[in-house]
Amino acid sequence: MLGLGVAVLINSGTNLLFGKISFVTNSSGMILQMAVALDYSVFLIHRFRECNDEEDDPEIAMLNALKLSTSSILSSGLTTVIGFLALAFMKFLIGADLGVALSKGVAISLITSLVFMPGVILETYKWMDKTRHRSFMPSFRGLGRVVCKVSTPLMIAFVLIIVPAYIGSTQNHYLYGGSKIYGPDTRLGSDTEKMAEIFGDNDNYVLMVPRGDRTSEHALIRELEDMPGINSVLSIENLMGIAIPGDMLPENLVDQLQSDHYDRIVISAAVPVEGDKAFALIDDIYAAADKYYEGEYYMAGTGVSMHDVKEVVSSDMVKVNFIAIFSVFVVLLLTMKNLLLPVILVLTIETAIWINMSITHLTGASMFYIAYLIISSIQLGATVDYAILFTERYKENRKVYGIAPRECVMTTISDTAVSILTSATAVSVMGILLYIFSSQRIIGQIGLLLGRGTICSLLAVLFVLPGFLMRFDKYVLRTVGDKKRQNADEL
Numbered sequence: 001m002l003g004l005g006v007a008v009l010i011n012s013g014t015n016l017l018f019g020k021i022s023f024v025t026n027s028s029g030m031i032l033q034m035a036v037a038l039d040y041s042v043f044l045i046h047r048f049r050e051c052n053d054e055e056d057d058p059e060i061a062m063l064n065a066l067k068l069s070t071s072s073i074l075s076s077g078l079t080t081v082i083g084f085l086a087l088a089f090m091k092f093l094i095g096a097d098l099g100v101a102l103s104k105g106v107a108i109s110l111i112t113s114l115v116f117m118p119g120v121i122l123e124t125y126k127w128m129d130k131t132r133h134r135s136f137m138p139s140f141r142g143l144g145r146v147v148c149k150v151s152t153p154l155m156i157a158f159v160l161i162i163v164p165a166y167i168g169s170t171q172n173h174y175l176y177g178g179s180k181i182y183g184p185d186t187r188l189g190s191d192t193e194k195m196a197e198i199f200g201d202n203d204n205y206v207l208m209v210p211r212g213d214r215t216s217e218h219a220l221i222r223e224l225e226d227m228p229g230i231n232s233v234l235s236i237e238n239l240m241g242i243a244i245p246g247d248m249l250p251e252n253l254v255d256q257l258q259s260d261h262y263d264r265i266v267i268s269a270a271v272p273v274e275g276d277k278a279f280a281l282i283d284d285i286y287a288a289a290d291k292y293y294e295g296e297y298y299m300a301g302t303g304v305s306m307h308d309v310k311e312v313v314s315s316d317m318v319k320v321n322f323i324a325i326f327s328v329f330v331v332l333l334l335t336m337k338n339l340l341l342p343v344i345l346v347l348t349i350e351t352a353i354w355i356n357m358s359i360t361h362l363t364g365a366s367m368f369y370i371a372y373l374i375i376s377s378i379q380l381g382a383t384v385d386y387a388i389l390f391t392e393r394y395k396e397n398r399k400v401y402g403i404a405p406r407e408c409v410m411t412t413i414s415d416t417a418v419s420i421l422t423s424a425t426a427v428s429v430m431g432i433l434l435y436i437f438s439s440q441r442i443i444g445q446i447g448l449l450l451g452r453g454t455i456c457s458l459l460a461v462l463f464v465l466p467g468f469l470m471r472f473d474k475y476v477l478r479t480v481g482d483k484k485r486q487n488a489d490e491l
Contacts, residue, residue, distance in 0.1 A: 399477065
């Protein structure tokens with residue numbers, strides 16, 4: 001907690017460099033930084049304890065711990081930083097703001113773990129030993145035996161669910177704006193719901209069309225009035241008709257509906273501020289306006305803004321996900337020097353992400369699109385750490401100790417389960433608490449998706465990844481540049 005606290009304070013203070021940050025970053029940034037950066041200190045402390053039990057000199061034990069854990073910590077940290085930096089490419093600047101702040105925070109946490117934490121541990125290891133209690137965790141050898149027995153059917157089932165999980169993750173109903181940010185337990189949320197109950201859904205749009213062509217404007221207005229969902233249309237043309245001169249109308253009314261170059265058409269619609277119904281109506285209005293004033297009109301309104309946001313963030317989806325996945329893949333390829341392992345690790349975590357998103361679809365809940373994009377990067381960057389730790393320890397047990405694949409899986413689960421469970425439990429609890437206590441629905445949903453997604457990734461790493469490692473064992477042990485196959489008997 002001390003190491004995390006130092007990193008969080010430094011990151012929060014250095015946010016002054018940006019001049020200003022979004023409310024999403026301010027509300028969730030510290031929690032998310034703690035959630036994703038907890039792994040590094042946990043991995044180092046557990047490794048130091050192992051080395052210290054085998055070595056009399058604590059400084060040598062720390063050197064050995066750093067030697068054995070730095071690769072995993074650096075790989076985990078770099079993938080997380082890059083996953084967050086992918087958000088910086090969003091046109092929707094709330095996501096970019098959070099991505100830059102969190103990538104900076106994780107980088108600071110990474111440095112803190114490798115520079116500050118070793119000194120803290122060496123200064124306090126005696127207190128740690130004195131306050132050390134018996135382990136409340138089992139050895140997890142039994143879990144390892146269970147995983148070995150069911151690894152093949154679980155791996156096959158996991159492969160079969162990849163495509164349905166991906167399809168399910170793309171079928172969510174998304175909210176693009178702030179109309180549903182505040183829940184009914186807040187004053188704004190309760191007032192908004194009460195007004196909707198009494199008066200129904202409504203929104204107003206303004207359509208600006210060039211002056212001069214009264215015939216086209218009259219025809220457009222008639223077409224708008226006939227559209228389902230539109231209650232009324234107000235304009236100069238509507239008020240005076242095609243044969244009445246405009247100078248017969250009150251000047252203050254004319255000034256509100258007409259300028260030197262444009263006529264203003266005010267549209268009252270019986271639709272919510274955002275959603276499929278509202279967006280379909282706006283598309284119909286655009287199509288009608290294009291028919292008479294192609295490229296020469298302007299449209300504004302809350303629903304129109306939400307429609308524009310949808311267009312912007314929808315284009316962000318493919319870009320952000322591609323950058324995050326590709327960047328993490330490249331980092332893993334460079335650090336692990338293996339062509340197959342990055343594919344296995346990224347596919348395992350990405351499928352866990354798709355399962356997480358599919359659950360939202362299956363429950364029928366709406367999802368804030370910004371939450372979807374943020375969690376896609378956060379869950380990938382934060383939980384790929386578990387897969388990296390497990391894989392690196394599996395390779396170590398196979399190469400250094402020459403343990404056979406099935407026995408190696410049991411040993412690796414026993415070695416890493418406590419570290420992975422410690423981090424995953426903390427992240428899940430923080431996410432769920434964020435969901436429970438946040439009055440802002442978007443922040444709460446980020447917490448829920450983070451907590452649930454971490455559990456999905458945890459199960460994938462402990463129950464599915466071992467099957468992949470055993471099945472492709474001889475390829476897992478290779479590194480780029482090997483000219484001959486490694487023989488398990490020689491190991």
